[in-house]
Amino acid sequence: MKLTNEIVNVNSFYFPGGSVERALPRSIEYAHNNYTFTDGLQYLVRKGNELIKLFDMNDGRNTYRLRLEHDEWRLISVKPLRAY
Secondary structure, eight states: HHHHEEOOOOEEEEGGOOOOOEEEEEEEEEEEEEEEEEEEEEEEEEEEEEEEEEEEOSSSEEEEEEETTEEEEEEEEEEEEEEO
C-alpha cells in the first residue's frame, strides 16, 4: 500500500442508480496521469459535527482511497488488487 495524502482533481463523476446524492468519482488526475475507475464504494464518517466522505475506487489494477472534506479531494492511498 502506498500512502499519499495528496490533493487530486476529479475529472468526472457517475451516478449509480441515477442518484445525484450518491455521485462517485469516475476519473481523477494524479501525478500528471489520468485514472478511470470501473467501480467503487462510498463511506460516510462522522468527525465531531462534520461528515467526511471516503471512497474506495477500483480501476481494475489498484484500489484508490479518496477523501472528500470541505470540497477538497485527497488521494489517501493506492493499493494493488490481489490476484486470485
